[in-house]
Amino acid sequence: MQPRTEGLQERMKRFAEGLRRSGVKVTHQRLEIFREVAKSGDHPDAETIFRGVRGRVPTVSLDTVYRTLWMLIDLGQLDTLGPPHGRVRFDANMNPHHHFICLKCGRTHDFYNEEFDRLRIPGAVKSLGSVKTAQVEIRGICLRCSKQAKTKPKRRRLRSKEGK
Amino acid sequence: MQPRTEGLQERMKRFAEGLRRSGVKVTHQRLEIFREVAKSGDHPDAETIFRGVRGRVPTVSLDTVYRTLWMLIDLGQLDTLGPPHGRVRFDANMNPHHHFICLKCGRTHDFYNEEFDRLRIPGAVKSLGSVKTAQVEIRGICLRCSKQAKTKPKRRRLRSKEGK
DNA sequence: CTACATGCAAAGGGTTTGCACGACA
DNA sequence: TGTCGTGCAAACCCTTTGCATGTAG
Numbered sequence: 001m002q003p004r005t006e007g008l009q010e011r012m013k014r015f016a017e018g019l020r021r022s023g024v025k026v027t028h029q030r031l032e033i034f035r036e037v038a039k040s041g042d043h044p045d046a047e048t049i050f051r052g053v054r055g056r057v058p059t060v061s062l063d064t065v066y067r068t069l070w071m072l073i074d075l076g077q078l079d080t081l082g083p084p085h086g087r088v089r090f091d092a093n094m095n096p097h098h099h100f101i102c103l104k105c106g107r108t109h110d111f112y113n114e115e116f117d118r119l120r121i122p123g124a125v126k127s128l129g130s131v132k133t134a135q136v137e138i139r140g141i142c143l144r145c146s147k148q149a150k151t152k153p154k155r156r157r158l159r160s161k162e163g164k
Numbered sequence: 165m166q167p168r169t170e171g172l173q174e175r176m177k178r179f180a181e182g183l184r185r186s187g188v189k190v191t192h193q194r195l196e197i198f199r200e201v202a203k204s205g206d207h208p209d210a211e212t213i214f215r216g217v218r219g220r221v222p223t224v225s226l227d228t229v230y231r232t233l234w235m236l237i238d239l240g241q242l243d244t245l246g247p248p249h250g251r252v253r254f255d256a257n258m259n260p261h262h263h264f265i266c267l268k269c270g271r272t273h274d275f276y277n278e279e280f281d282r283l284r285i286p287g288a289v290k291s292l293g294s295v296k297t298a299q300v301e302i303r304g305i306c307l308r309c310s311k312q313a314k315t316k317p318k319r320r321r322l323r324s325k326e327g328k
Numbered sequence: 329c330t331a332c333a334t335g336c337a338a339a340g341g342g343t344t345t346g347c348a349c350g351a352c353a
Numbered sequence: 354t355g356t357c358g359t360g361c362a363a364a365c366c367c368t369t370t371g372c373a374t375g376t377a378g
Contacts, residue, residue: 025332025376025377027333027334027376029334030333037255040256041274042271043253043271044254045252045253045254046251046254046367046368049254060335061334061336062367062368063334063335063336063337063369063370066368066369067334068333077256078254078255079254079256080253080255081246081247081252081255082247083245087250087342088210089208089246090201090233090245092241094240099245100293102293111288111292115286116283116286119280122275122277122279122280124277128273129266129309131303131304132267132305134302135301136298136300137299137301139296139297140292140293140295140297142293143292143293145293146293189351189352189353189357190353191352191357191359192351209342210342211342223359224359225361227359227360227362228360231344232358250342252368329378331377332375333375333377334373334376335372335373336371336373337370338370338371339368339371340367340368340369341366341368342365342366342368343366343367344363344366345362345364346362346363346364347361348359348360350357350359350360351357352357352358353356
């Protein structure tokens with residue numbers, strides 16, 4: 001269950017390098033916001049990251065946290081969990097199935113695969129809690145979105161009007 | 165890619181029965197809201213469901229949609245996609261890994277499993293779009309939450325204060 | 329020095345709640 | 354008929370944006 005990642009030190013160094021290479025400024029805030037996400041075992045929400053960073057950078061503001069997180073996602077240094085965009089999506093399919101999630105529009109399609117239905121839960125997972133379901137989540141860009149990829153938006157929006 | 169589910173007719177019937185057995189009233193709105201989620205191939209958000217139902221029940225209100233969706237989740241007739249609660253969660257782990265999501269508090273833990281890293285993407289999925297990542301999502305109740313399961317809350321909240 | 333990043337405060341949008349009316353059992 | 358469900362509108366909370374100030378390069 002040990003994360004097979006380089007140490008936090010190394011990651012911070014590579015991160016700063018990445019910022020420089022992308023031509024954006026390496027600020028105290030950006031370093032600390034990234035550190036906060038990178039060091040946490042679970043996957044914090046913006047508010048939690050904010051509180052953590054505030055311990056070290058008392059003047060940081062919540063909107064800087066949001067702006068930075070989005071920038072880091074654009075640079076490929078971070079990801080969000082689950083469907084993108086802030087809306088909750090509902091699923092009435094109570095049969096074994098799996099998901100293809102479009103990272104652009106957030107639309108999610110079911111697919112069926114017997115092999116995936118039979119995944120064996122590793123013992124290590126049982127020590128985390130009681131398991132209810134297991135499914136495969138595949139993320140990518142759906143056909144509709146790759147077609148209309150004419151204008152690459154400079155910045156993705158968390159809560160957009162898209163998605164049916 | 166055909167859903168291996170019973171027809172919509174059957175599901176509606178089982179649904180109404182389920183409501184009766186749970187001792188809640190079988191209203192027009194509840195039937196139509198469930199139908200809207202059940203018939204849709206993708207996984208709609210509340211607003212989309214609302215618009216769909218409004219075509220058949222013009223007086224329905226958005227808050228009834230929310231209340232009903234939550235009730236159906238409590239009754240086990242529906243699920244949400246991704247972490248519960250409305251907040252976006254961030255992930256700095258760019259190495260292959262998988263997720264255990266607690267359905268109660270929304271906390272998400274990484275775990276590692278070489279077998280899961282090697283999942284073969286089914287051909288059928290490629291027709292949905294271009295694939296970027298594939299990971300296993302296991303849902304259940306984490307240890308912390310099963311311990312403090314003293315008081316079963318009558319109604320879960322979408323946006324709660326919990327989660328670190 | 330100059331462009332880019334930050335902080336502030338206010339707006340925005342999705343979700344929830346209190347209350348009085350309406351409808352299932 | 355009584356109780357539970359609904360609609361309305363206002364509240365709430367998370368997230369985003371405009372603008373003036375601060376700072377990395």
